[in-house]
Amino acid sequence: xxxxxxxxxxxxxxxxxxxxxRVRWDLLRPFPTQxxxxxAIGDQAVAAVTALVRAHVDPELLDRTGTLPxxxxxxxxxxxxxxxxxxxxxxxLALSPFNAMRVVQAVASWSPAVAWSLAIGNGFGSGSYLPxxxxxPLRDLIERHVRAGIVSGSADTEANGxxxxxxxxxAVPVExxxxxxxxxxxxxxxxxxxxxxxxxxxxxxxxxxxxxRYFFVETDSPGFEVVTTQEFLGLKGxxxxxxxxxxxxxxxxxxxxxxxxEARYAPEIARLATLARTLVIASPAxxxxxxxxxxxxxxxxxxxxxxxxxxxYEEIRRRVAETAADVFLVESVVRWGLLGQDRADTGPxxxxxxxxxxxxxxxxxxxxxxxxxxxxxxxxxxxxxxxxPALPVERFVRDARGLRVAGGVDFLLDYWSAxxxxxxxxxxxxxxxxxxxxxxxxxxxxxxxxxLVDEAARLGSAxxxxxxxxxxxxxxxxxxxxxxxxxxxxxxxxxxxxLARADSPETAALADIACSSARVRLAGLWARLDAxxxxxxxxxxxxxxxxxxxxxxxxxxxxxxxxxxxx
Numbered sequence: 001x002x003x004x005x006x007x008x009x010x011x012x013x014x015x016x017x018x019x020x021x022r023v024r025w026d027l028l029r030p031f032p033t034q035x036x037x038x039x040a041i042g043d044q045a046v047a048a049v050t051a052l053v054r055a056h057v058d059p060e061l062l063d064r065t066g067t068l069p070x071x072x073x074x075x076x077x078x079x080x081x082x083x084x085x086x087x088x089x090x091x092x093l094a095l096s097p098f099n100a101m102r103v104v105q106a107v108a109s110w111s112p113a114v115a116w117s118l119a120i121g122n123g124f125g126s127g128s129y130l131p132x133x134x135x136x137p138l139r140d141l142i143e144r145h146v147r148a149g150i151v152s153g154s155a156d157t158e159a160n161g162x163x164x165x166x167x168x169x170x171a172v173p174v175e176x177x178x179x180x181x182x183x184x185x186x187x188x189x190x191x192x193x194x195x196x197x198x199x200x201x202x203x204x205x206x207x208x209x210x211x212x213r214y215f216f217v218e219t220d221s222p223g224f225e226v227v228t229t230q231e232f233l234g235l236k237g238x239x240x241x242x243x244x245x246x247x248x249x250x251x252x253x254x255x256x257x258x259x260x261x262e263a264r265y266a267p268e269i270a271r272l273a274t275l276a277r278t279l280v281i282a283s284p285a286x287x288x289x290x291x292x293x294x295x296x297x298x299x300x301x302x303x304x305x306x307x308x309x310x311x312x313y314e315e316i317r318r319r320v321a322e323t324a325a326d327v328f329l330v331e332s333v334v335r336w337g338l339l340g341q342d343r344a345d346t347g348p349x350x351x352x353x354x355x356x357x358x359x360x361x362x363x364x365x366x367x368x369x370x371x372x373x374x375x376x377x378x379x380x381x382x383x384x385x386x387x388x389p390a391l392p393v394e395r396f397v398r399d400a401r402g403l404r405v406a407g408g409v410d411f412l413l414d415y416w417s418a419x420x421x422x423x424x425x426x427x428x429x430x431x432x433x434x435x436x437x438x439x440x441x442x443x444x445x446x447x448x449x450x451x452l453v454d455e456a457a458r459l460g461s462a463x464x465x466x467x468x469x470x471x472x473x474x475x476x477x478x479x480x481x482x483x484x485x486x487x488x489x490x491x492x493x494x495x496x497x498x499l500a501r502a503d504s505p506e507t508a509a510l511a512d513i514a515c516s517s518a519r520v521r522l523a524g525l526w527a528r529l530d531a532x533x534x535x536x537x538x539x540x541x542x543x544x545x546x547x548x549x550x551x552x553x554x555x556x557x558x559x560x561x562x563x564x565x566x567x
Contacts, residue, residue, distance in 0.1 A: 012424070014336075014496065015349040018489045019421035020428055021460015023453050024344070025436050028500035031332075032339035034098055042099035046106045049081055059111040060380055062237040063395055066229075072114070073194060077149040081107075082121040090127070090146050097275055098338040101283050108284035109291055112399040113238040115284055117151070120190035123276025125152035126197045126216060129256070132268045137253035141216060145197045153191035155217075155243055156201040158184070163412055167212050169245065171202035173252075180204075180255070182215060182248040185227070190280075192241040193226045195219055199256070200245065214256040223248040234398030274347045277407045281354050282334050285361035288400050289327045292364040295391050296320050299372050302389075319367050325498075325513035326360040332497040333357065352417045352490045355410050358403040360494075365400040368393055414486030419476060421489060425467040438499075442508040445499055448515035452495045455522060459488050462529065484529045491518045491525065 017024045034042070056072045076082060084100040086092025095103065100122060108115035122128065127146045133139045145152070158168055169184025182202055192198070199214045217224065227242040300320060303310040310316055334357065337350040369376035372393060375383060380390040404410045441449055463485060466475055476482060495518045502511035542548045 013345040013348045015352050015417070015489060015493050016345075016421045016424060018456050018459060018492050019418070019425055019463045019485070021432075021457045021463075023436055023456045023496065025438060025496075025500070027340070027344050028336065028496060029438070031497075031501045031503065032335065032343070034335075034339060038096050038099060042095065042102050045084070045093060045095055045099060045103050048079060049076075049103050050106050050110070052076065052079055052081070053107050053110050053114055057111050057114055059113075060392065060395075062111060062113060064236070066231060066236045068114070068117075068237055068239065073117075073151060076114075076118065077151070081118055082125070082149075082151060083127060083146065084118075084122045086127055086130070086146065090143065091149065092127075096338075097278075098335070101279060101286075101334060101338060104279050104283035105287045108287035111237075112284050112288070112396070113235045115287070116235050116238040116240075116280065117191055117194070119276070119279040119283060120153050121151055123279040124154035124190070124273075126150075126199060127152065128272050128276065129199065132272070133256070137251075138216065138256070141254060142197070145218075148196075150196035151191050151194040151239075152197045153189060153195045154201075155186040155189045155192065155198045157186060157188045159187050163408070165212075167201050167203045169200065169202045171204050171213065171215055171250070171255075173204075174249075178252055180215065180250050180252065182217065182223075182245045182250055184245050186243045186245075188230060188240060189243050190238070190240050192243050193229050193239045198243075215250045216254040216256070217245070217248060217250055221248050221250070232402060234395075234400070234402045271347055274350045277354055278334065278337065278350050281403050281407045282330070282337075282350075282357040284399065285357040285403050286327070286330045286334060288396050288403075289323070289330050289361045289364040291396060292361075292368040292393075293320075293323050293327050295393060296323055296368055296371055298389065298391070299375065316371070319371055321513055322517060323364045323367055325510045325517065326364045328501075328507070328510040329494050329498055329514045330357045330360050332501045333494060336497045336500070348417065348420060349493060351413065351420075352486075352493055354407055355413045355417075355487075355490055356494050358400075359410065361400050362404060365393075365397050369397060411483050414483045414490060415479060416486075417489065418482045418486030422463060422467060422475065422482070422485070425463045426472065441499065441502060442505075442512070444512045445502050445508050445515070448495060448512065448519070449499055451515075451519060452492060452499065455488075456492055458526075459485070459492065480533075481529065484525055488522065488525050488529070491522050494518055 014024050014027050052075055053072075056069050056075055058069075062068070080091060080093040081103070083090060083092030084095045084103055085097065087094045104115050104119045104122070107118055126142045130139065130142060130146075133142065156167075158164070160166070160168065167184075169182065169186065171180040171182050173179070174181055180202075182200060184202070186192070186200070189195075189198075196219055198217050198219060200217050201212055202215055204211050204213045223246040225244050225246075227244050229239070229241045232238075232240070297320065300311045300316055301309075305313070311320075333349070333353045337346045337353050340346050340349075372391070375388060375391065376393045377397075378388075379394050380392040384390040407413075408416065436453055438446065438449055466481065466485075470478070495515050498507075498511040498514045502508040539549070
């Protein structure tokens with residue numbers, strides 16, 4: 001085997017069952033744990049990659065220059081870091097998905113930019129397709145490049161936006177179908193400037209019907225060029241770029257077979273993308289949230305306010321505890337998604353985890369900025385100049401905000417999750433009342449559990465009512481409603497996983513805080529779902545096409561300043 005990506009069982013996932021009003025507690029309990037032997041393997045991999053990046057990367061310098069250190073990529077390749085999931089026959093480490101997540105998390109705690117490259121290479125790289133590519137020329141091509149030790153990635157997004165179904169990059173058959181000519185431009189391509197092999201999403205016309213197909217393109221092919229590297233709010237130094245294809249000839253055998261294609265919607269492609277998104281988003285989110293907890297503890301224990309230790313104030317203690325609960329939430333949902341794959345299809349759960357993890361991470365970062373005050377937004381360099389502990393909070397704020405956009409902006413992920421979850425509501429009867437209970441939980445956690453069951457039943461009833469009253473297309477057009485349903489299910493998933501893991505006084509205390517916070521957010525979401533809508537469309541139309549609201553943009557300079565590309 002070249003990958004340890006699990007094949008999901010046929011049982012529906014926990015997350016999707018929430019849309020039917022059901023809490024499948026039997027799937028979550030006992031909460032899955034990592035096998036001790038696998039844990040030891042992961043410990044060794046984490047220790048090795050941590051030593052490597054600490055030796056090669058100055059994260060502050062990388063953030064200032066935006067350039068990866070010389071020799072870093074080769075060192076990561078030599079250590080197998082770009083082949084975490086692949087077998088030793090390909091030079092890989094054969095790690096489990098959970099251990100791969102741990103490795104990326106460790107790197108992200110030192111340099112999210114480097115972790116991003118590793119996550120892209122392991123999650124979206126060419127080698128990740130090997131479990132679904134049969135023997136033949138395409139498999140031989142991928143294996144040859146993987147054995148040679150390459151960096152790779154996926155070239156999908158275009159300037160018209162990642163959420164668009166259409167791809168303007170085209171592949172036209174030539175030479176009686178023996179090859180294709182690829183033309184187009186891709187943007188925001190992780191590892192694009194470094195990649196030796198890329199899978200490229202192209203529009204192909206077959207019998208008059210346009211299809212999105214994947215072609216594996218060697219980047220030394222004539223007509224391929226890296227137009228420019230791209231710089232973002234965070235992730236300074238991550239190899240991300242604009243790629244152009246001008247009559248790039250690609251042999252027909254480099255086309256991913258149709259049975260495993262049709263873009264992002266094929267089940268096997270979706271499973272690979274789900275793991276990839278977990279590596280790219282959840283791993284750094286967990287790392288940053290953990291760092292924030294450590295920074296808060298460091299700051300609070302060394303500060304005094306009005307001759308009182310800062311940690312003696314009620315609000316300060318509350319904020320630190322809430323951050324600890326958010327770390328527990330992120331870790332729990334990732335553990336369930338990656339370690340519970342033998343119990344159910346956790347793909348939908350991991351899709352929802354993109355928002356659960358990135359939003360919890362953002363809450364932790366935002367809390368840290370407020371708690372540290374000036375030290376939260378002051379750069380580490382500035383702190384060092386005045387002799388203060390050089391905590392890099394400001395740098396990680398920028399990185400954390402990007403996680404809410406990367407892999408699908410947060411509101412769109414809630415929409416996609418609900419879109420998939422609602423499908424079963426059109427073919428299943430209305431939910432029956434649930435009677436599940438768990439007397440082994442602590443009293444407060446058991447109260448939260450009863451709320452979880454009631455709220456899930458409420459969600460199921462709402463979904464049954466909406467799907468009964470609207471066709472699929474009509475309901476999907478009510479975007480705010482669908483987004484809200486996805487957010488409700490996401491919060492219920494978070495409550496469920498922390499409660500399922502609450503098997504000690506410490507974890508019960510964290511679950512209690514996490515659930516209390518989730519219930520506040522749920523109340524707001526229900527209010528949003530049931531609210532009478534203001535005149536959003538009319539105001540938006542006037543803003544976009546009229547002049548009635550021009551007074552809102554007076555007294556500002558709207559001309560764009562000149563921008564010079566300086567080192």
